[in-house]
Amino acid sequence: MTDTTRKPGQDGSTGISTVADPLGHADVDADRRDQTFDETPRELLEAGPAAADPSISPVHDEVARHSPVPVVEHHARPSRSADPDHAVASTGSGVKLASISRTGDLLFGGLTKGTAIVLVLLVAFVGIFLLVLALPSILADQDNFLTSRNWQVSGGDLRFGILGLLWTTVLSSVVALVIAVPVAVGVALSLTQYLPKRVAGPVGFLVELLAAVPSIIFGLWGLIVFGPFLGPIGTWIGDVLGFIPLFALVSDPKSTVFVAGIVLAIMILPIITSISKNVFEQTPRDQIEAALALGATRWEVIRTSVLPYGRSGVISASMLGLGRALGETIAVLIILSQPAPGSPFTPSIFAGGETFASKIANNASEFDTPSKTGAYIAAGLVLFVVTFVVNAAARVVADRGVK
Amino acid sequence: MATATAPNDLQGGDAPLSFRKPSGSRTVKNALATVYVTVATVLALIPLVWVLWTVVSKGIGLVLTSTWWLQSQRGITPRREGGGAYHAIVGTLEIGLVCALIAVPLGVLGAIFLVEYARGTKASRVVSFTVDILSGIPSIVAALFVYALVITILGFGRSAIAVSLALVLLMLPVVLRSTEEMLKLVPDSLREASYALGVPKWKTILFVVIPTAFGGISTGVMLGLARVMGETAPLLILVSYAVGINFSPTSSTMASLPTMINSSRDVAPGLPGYDRTWAAALTLIIIVMLLNLVARGIARATKLKEK
Amino acid sequence: MAKRIDAKNVDIYYGAFHAVQDVSLTVEPRTVTAFIGPSGCGKSTFLRTLNRMHEVIPGAYVKGSVTLDGTDLYAQGVDPVAVRRMVGMVFQRPNPFPSMSIFDNVASGLRLNGVKNKGVLSDAVERSLKAANLWNEVKDRLGRAGMGLSGGQQQRLCIARAIAVEPQVLLMDEPCSALDPISTLAIEDLINELKEQFTVVIVTHNMQQAARVSDRTAFFNLAAQGKPGRLIEVGPTDTIFSNPTEKATEDYITGRFG
Numbered sequence: 026m027t028d029t030t031r032k033p034g035q036d037g038s039t040g041i042s043t044v045a046d047p048l049g050h051a052d053v054d055a056d057r058r059d060q061t062f063d064e065t066p067r068e069l070l071e072a073g074p075a076a077a078d079p080s081i082s083p084v085h086d087e088v089a090r091h092s093p094v095p096v097v098e099h100h101a102r103p104s105r106s107a108d109p110d111h112a113v114a115s116t117g118s119g120v121k122l123a124s125i126s127r128t129g130d131l132l133f134g135g136l137t138k139g140t141a142i143v144l145v146l147l148v149a150f151v152g153i154f155l156l157v158l159a160l161p162s163i164l165a166d167q168d169n170f171l172t173s174r175n176w177q178v179s180g181g182d183l184r185f186g187i188l189g190l191l192w193t194t195v196l197s198s199v200v201a202l203v204i205a206v207p208v209a210v211g212v213a214l215s216l217t218q219y220l221p222k223r224v225a226g227p228v229g230f231l232v233e234l235l236a237a238v239p240s241i242i243f244g245l246w247g248l249i250v251f252g253p254f255l256g257p258i259g260t261w262i263g264d265v266l267g268f269i270p271l272f273a274l275v276s277d278p279k280s281t282v283f284v285a286g287i288v289l290a291i292m293i294l295p296i297i298t299s300i301s302k303n304v305f306e307q308t309p310r311d312q313i314e315a316a317l318a319l320g321a322t323r324w325e326v327i328r329t330s331v332l333p334y335g336r337s338g339v340i341s342a343s344m345l346g347l348g349r350a351l352g353e354t355i356a357v358l359i360i361l362s363q364p365a366p367g368s369p370f371t372p373s374i375f376a377g378g379e380t381f382a383s384k385i386a387n388n389a390s391e392f393d394t395p396s397k398t399g400a401y402i403a404a405g406l407v408l409f410v411v412t413f414v415v416n417a418a419a420r421v422v423a424d425r426g427v428k
Numbered sequence: 429m430a431t432a433t434a435p436n437d438l439q440g441g442d443a444p445l446s447f448r449k450p451s452g453s454r455t456v457k458n459a460l461a462t463v464y465v466t467v468a469t470v471l472a473l474i475p476l477v478w479v480l481w482t483v484v485s486k487g488i489g490l491v492l493t494s495t496w497w498l499q500s501q502r503g504i505t506p507r508r509e510g511g512g513a514y515h516a517i518v519g520t521l522e523i524g525l526v527c528a529l530i531a532v533p534l535g536v537l538g539a540i541f542l543v544e545y546a547r548g549t550k551a552s553r554v555v556s557f558t559v560d561i562l563s564g565i566p567s568i569v570a571a572l573f574v575y576a577l578v579i580t581i582l583g584f585g586r587s588a589i590a591v592s593l594a595l596v597l598l599m600l601p602v603v604l605r606s607t608e609e610m611l612k613l614v615p616d617s618l619r620e621a622s623y624a625l626g627v628p629k630w631k632t633i634l635f636v637v638i639p640t641a642f643g644g645i646s647t648g649v650m651l652g653l654a655r656v657m658g659e660t661a662p663l664l665i666l667v668s669y670a671v672g673i674n675f676s677p678t679s680s681t682m683a684s685l686p687t688m689i690n691s692s693r694d695v696a697p698g699l700p701g702y703d704r705t706w707a708a709a710l711t712l713i714i715i716v717m718l719l720n721l722v723a724r725g726i727a728r729a730t731k732l733k734e735k
Numbered sequence: 736m737a738k739r740i741d742a743k744n745v746d747i748y749y750g751a752f753h754a755v756q757d758v759s760l761t762v763e764p765r766t767v768t769a770f771i772g773p774s775g776c777g778k779s780t781f782l783r784t785l786n787r788m789h790e791v792i793p794g795a796y797v798k799g800s801v802t803l804d805g806t807d808l809y810a811q812g813v814d815p816v817a818v819r820r821m822v823g824m825v826f827q828r829p830n831p832f833p834s835m836s837i838f839d840n841v842a843s844g845l846r847l848n849g850v851k852n853k854g855v856l857s858d859a860v861e862r863s864l865k866a867a868n869l870w871n872e873v874k875d876r877l878g879r880a881g882m883g884l885s886g887g888q889q890q891r892l893c894i895a896r897a898i899a900v901e902p903q904v905l906l907m908d909e910p911c912s913a914l915d916p917i918s919t920l921a922i923e924d925l926i927n928e929l930k931e932q933f934t935v936v937i938v939t940h941n942m943q944q945a946a947r948v949s950d951r952t953a954f955f956n957l958a959a960q961g962k963p964g965r966l967i968e969v970g971p972t973d974t975i976f977s978n979p980t981e982k983a984t985e986d987y988i989t990g991r992f993g
Contacts, residue, residue, distance in 0.1 A: 137540045137545055138545065144555060151597070154573055155572065157576075209472070212465070214465045219465055228469060235475065237716055238716070239686065241689050242483060242658075244693075245709055325454070327461065352565075352567065353566070385572065386661050386664045398575075398580060402572055405572040409565065409566070413564060615830070616791075620788060620791060620826060620830070622832075623819055624897065626819040626821075636832055636847075639835070
């Protein structure tokens with residue numbers, strides 16, 4: 026053992042190549058590689074120093090041994106012999122550079138890629154399946170699917186349209202947005218511009234905790250506690266403003282679009298707050314300081330620096346909140362009273378009604394014939410499209426804000 | 429505060445410097461703004477306190493009994509006392525778990541694709557866009573899709589598994605996005621350090637990148653799980669509520685806390701069933717909040733470690 | 736253990752950007768070669784082509800040849816992963832794996848390359864930490880997080896990690912630039928010891944450091960802003976610092992440089 030290059034502390038019994046590469050040992054190297062080893066690295070080393078040529082480090086062997094793919098050597102240079110081992114030997118060195126199996130990389134990379142493809146297909150399928158199952162019912166529809174307010178899907182004659190659902194869905198979501206956005210912006214401002222950090226942290230945490238409350242709980246609370254509380258207020262507003270159709274008192278004030286809208290507002294508040302907070306936090310410090318240096322009051326700083334900077338973020342957050350409100354199912358289903366079949370249409374927020382989601386969920390037990398199911402799926406499809414458009418718009422606004 | 433140093437006469441000129449408050453209307457506006465943000469903050473906190481107070485005060489009595497955690501509602505009518513939520517708790521956990529078993533690998537692998545393999549490519553934009561769509565899908569639409577695929581087209585019946593599949597669509601984007609964010613936070617220097625040791629990419633990802641991001645990833649998983657366990661819409665469409673214990677995921681009936689609440693939401697106050705509704709609500713909140721708190725705890729603990 | 740590197744007519748591109756032009760140079764085994772030059776002159780970029788780390792950046796490619804004891808690192812069929820097992824690297828900022836303990840950090844290269852034997856691993860860890868002059872400081876807390884060490888200790892930990900896989904060549908990309916003077920001194924001492932077993936190539940901004948640690952020095956420069964970096968001169972460190980051939984080298988070394 027003529028190695029002169031031992032490291033201090035090396036005792037020669039480690040499994041790793043501890044011996045300098047003696048020139049010309051590539052042949053030994055080649056021999057060893059042709060066999061398939063089963064020794065542990067330690068045994069390999071005990072076979073003698075020659076066997077422990079560093080270029081055939083156990084590391085390589087381990088990989089090669091478990092590899093289902095034959096070890097490929099490079100024959101890039103035509104000047105080299107076709108036999109890879111001799112090719113290496115002819116260079117007079119034991120450097121081996123192509124002995125590593127890439128199976129793992131191929132498999133794992135393929136797996137992630139496959140997952141990505143599955144994801145894309147999955148979303149495409151959501152649209153396609155809904156469309157395929159909805160189309161026959163839409164085609165068989167005797168009414169205009171988009172402009173009818175009927176919903177008669179039993180029996181042979183299909184007469185249904187989405188206008189009533191669309192109205193209630195949009196109205197309740199708009200009520201939610203009108204209430205939630207100013208509050209959320211106020212909270213976001215107070216978290217970022219007013220409250221000291223050690224107060225802002227817990228308050229922000231509490232607001233985010235609101236997002237963790239399941240919607241069924243909001244529904245139950247809205248039905249039993251909040252609706253009865255809000256009822257008299259609604260009645261009072263209706264008494265004063267009832268001459269406007271939008272505020273006409275129509276049905277039980279405890280279970281109106283008004284109540285559902287406010288509960289939805291509570292539910293989307295955390296989303297809008299947290300996104301707005303994030304963009305407000307990113308207002309460039311120098312902009313704020315520049316405004317302060319000009320003698321601006323705190324509010325003027327907010328109006329001239331923070332709000333303009335965060336505007337697109339707030340809009341985008343509101344759209345995302347709107348998307349959530351449009352699709353909310355159970356809270357709305359529980360709170361809203363369903364108008365009796367055939368009752369006349371009213372635009373009022375003090376009326377009951379059905380949204381896309383609550384209509385579908387409420388009638389799940391009726392999915393017995395394909396045409397009936399198809400009608401509900403058609404409603405779901407419209408909801409899908411509407412939320413998609415709203416969410417896409419949110420992205421566009423957000424992306425534009427970034428630029 | 430900051431305004432006190434602002435001279436109200438910006439022209440300056442010959443007037444002596446004054447360090448008085450800005451002009452009246454500016455001060456008023458500033459004060460109004462302060463009132464506005466304060467009121468908004470208080471308003472935002474009221475519902476949380478109110479909801480939690482309602483649920484806790486109405487539900488705590490039953491939740492503190494051992495029967496609540498150990499018995500089902502078999503043979504119990506709204507007018508009868510007794511029984512528990514064992515069947516619904518296990519159902520909720522089981523449905524959530526099955527969902528997580530599918531959604532977590534898909535979400536993590538998808539995020540790895542986006543960050544480690546396709547960063548900045550067209551493919552990543554396509555996948556990213558897809559995930560955006562997925563995260564906007566209302567739960568009822570996800571449920572309808574699974575209904576259309578599994579029940580109408582493939583001809584299976586309703587089942588708890590179908591619910592889990594619908595929930596996968598909701599959990600997947602949460603897990604994927606949070607994992608993606610966490611992987612992006614892993615410094616490239618760690619990947620390079622690993623490559624420089626001659627470690628192949630896949631091992632670098634699995635044994636260096638993922639462990640570094642592990643805390644954040646598990647936070648995302650917990651938050652996603654909390655979200656789907658509170659979902660109700662897919663349960664209404666894809667499985668029937670069972671009052672008894674039935675833990676077979678392929679059976680057409682299974683209990684869960686959201687549907688337990690829903691099925692007894694109209695029970696009149698004063699009846700034993702009314703209390704059970706609130707107790708079920710409290711149980712659901714406890715489970716979901718626990719998941720949230722644990723998630724946050726993990727996030728905080730691992731963040732400190734990275735510093 | 737230590738091998739010679741021959742670079743011939745190396746050109747490096749990042750997409751359309753020509754980063755380094757026509758570098759030919761030989762690094763002798765068991766020496767320390769320092770790359771010096773102004774920022775952006777391509778010395779770090781060139782260093783990274785010696786173990787194909789530049790390929791981490793999409794669109795980067797190399798023309799010319801780099802051989803390690805006669806074996807072309809860029810020949811077809813050569814796996815960059817295999818190259819990096821031969822040619823290790825230490826980076827500008829210490830980058831221990833935050834999810835791993837001190838022990839696991841040093842063992843990571845071997846472990847991730849399939850070595851499972853505990854005895855082998857702990858021998859390698861001890862040997863590498865000793866070689867990196869870190870053993871005495873950490874031997875009682877090998878299970879603690881690597882991130883808990885000081886900056887200089889972290890960098891020595893990274894060096895230990897790099898030499899644990901027993902590379903032929905150790906590349907160091909400004910290994911002291913994030914460290915205080917005392918830690919820097921410790922690393923420089925270490926480099927002097929490492930060259931007994933390894934071929935060391937170090938990129939540094941600090942000319943005193945180059946003079947202190949290296950046997951040979953290569954000076955890189957840019958012809959002009961936006962032009963590719965080039966190798967101006969390479970030779971024994973003494974010669975480069977006392978009697979350089981090129982005017983640009985002298986200007987740079989004496990500090991008369993923009």
